[in-house]
Amino acid sequence: MIMIVGSGRLASMLVTVLKENQQTYLFGRNERTVQGLIDQYPFLKKADTSSFAKSKEVFLCLPPHAYEPFLSTYQTFFLQDVNFYHMATAISEKEVKELVKERNVIPLKLAGHAAVVKKEKRGLFVVPQMWKDEGEQIKKWFPTMKFVAAREEEVLKANQLGTEAAVAMVLQLQSALAENKINQEIVKYTLSQTVPGVIEAYQTNDLGGFARKVVEQLKQKGEGNENR
Structure with a gap:
């Protein structure tokens, strides 16, 4: 099951290019924007803490300052083998790993602008070489996006x-x-x-x-x- 955490510009963009999947959940603190995305994309389901243990793939569409509060509060609710795809450009894989306990942290960075990707429904994701196999799986979820293996620092x-x-x-x-x-x-x-x-x-x-x-x-x- 896929979960998207956040309901702002980045999450909205991600939903736009995501292949419709009835096992996609959305979690965010802003009830208005969360409900707005669910109304716009009916394949989304609203998540709560009971959904966390079912989520193997979690996309963190949060601003850098929101990572620590979210992970310190909720990470114990997730599976031990969960994959956290972290998408904020201005925070590194190393920094996110310091916030989680022995869970996979996979950088998934957008090279471009979220508003333009949402409008055009195409863009470029960057995944480090060491996570290339996971990148192949991500391609299936986001079929209109291009992918390249490169360092997150380049993005x-x-x-x-x-x-x-x-x-x-x-x-x-x-x-x-x-x-x-x-x-x-x-x-x-x-x-x-x-x-x-x-x-x-x-x-x-x-x-x-x-x-x-x-x-x-x-x-x-x-x-x-x-x-x-």
Whole structure:
């Protein structure tokens, strides 16, 4: 039986890409968001402490600060051979192992953004090489997700660099748009559609003529990727 712990953005994303299974339980402290997910995905069942001993596969969709309170309170309710899949980017396998007693802790990290995965119903999970066999089983539960074997530190660094670059770009673009006195409705759609659309087209080598011209201009200034 599968159990998802948490009912926030990460848990919501996980449910979206999970293959429907009548043995999937959801546990969380926020009754409103838990019930909201169960209403939206009828194959989910609401879990309580009596469900814990039946759960062999447990996905921890919790923020880092919530791991210790949950595990210190409830870990004794779980089977000794339970698999805890820990998904918070900013906490390591070693740190989680210090919170549990002789139970498997398997890093399952999302390389990307949960809101985008939920919308597109596809994305990339990262599992360390030593847990590759478990990764093969996870693929069956999440058939639309891609998987790669890599260190969880790589996901943390990639997400950190990506977040920093994205925020810096948005701040710079907002400033430039304001300086040019662009209408606020145009600003909103530039940020929400133009930017992600151009990034997607650049990655798939499907840029339009206007965008290709911009790329060439940036290359001439030494700001582009000469290997593209």
